[in-house]
Amino acid sequence: GNSVTQMEGPVTLSEEAFLTINCTYTATGYPSLFWYVQYPGEGLQLLLKATKADDKGSNKGFEATYRKETTSFHLEKGSVQVSDSAVYFCALSSNTGNQFYFGTGTSLTVIP
Amino acid sequence: SAVISQKPSRDICQRGTSLTIQCQVDSQVTMMFWYRQQPGQSLTLIATANQGSEATYESGFVIDKFPISRPNLTFSTLTVSNMSPEDSSIYLCSVGGGTGWGSTEAFFGQGTRLTVV
Secondary structure, three states, X not given: OOEEEEOOOOEEEEOOOOEEEOEEEEOOOOOEEEEEEEOOOOOEEEEEEEOOOOOEEEEXXXXXXXXXXXXXXXXXXXXXXXXXXXXXXXXXXXXXXXXXXXXXXXXXXXXX | OOOEEEEOOEXXXXXXXXXXXXXXXXXXXXXXXXXXXXXXXXXXXXXXXXXXXXXXXXXXXXXXXXXXXEEEOOEEEEEEOOOOHHHOEXXXXXXXXXXXXXXXXXXXXXXXXXXXX
């Protein structure tokens, strides 16, 4: 079956620190992979995505590479800002259906 | 992309009552999805709402508890019936996530934070 395992939080970093949030997946077929971000009081927003192996998704300084050999899609950012404080969700979508599978979410707090 | 308006954004309800959550999309979509996000948990798909047909429910969710309406291509409602404290969650409406020609991203409403007391 399909599932996503995500690094548990909460994570607290100082501004300008390096961020990694680990995400691994189990899937049948060839899934697409996503990172969503949820700012306080808001809905989920797409942060980045990758639709095939070795693709790198990037947005707002965040990056994640679709690694089929390790079934991973780790989120990274070289220098976090206070405004990056949010909950981050790793997700996959199987190309055989509409259903999305989400990780449990990782809460990130960046302190000045 | 799609802009989704969901309301109410939050509510506190008495057990045994029902709450209807509304979801409005700024474009016509065939499928709309309802998710539940329990405290500290991942998002779980409740059902898929197709315009003109009955909603398709995931394992563990039933129509009597979560009736869904889909009167047109831009609107859907989810009702949480006969609520208990275990229903306290965030409920999210979503569109997108295609098949066939390739998966696309999903778009979400801001969610409804429900507390049952």
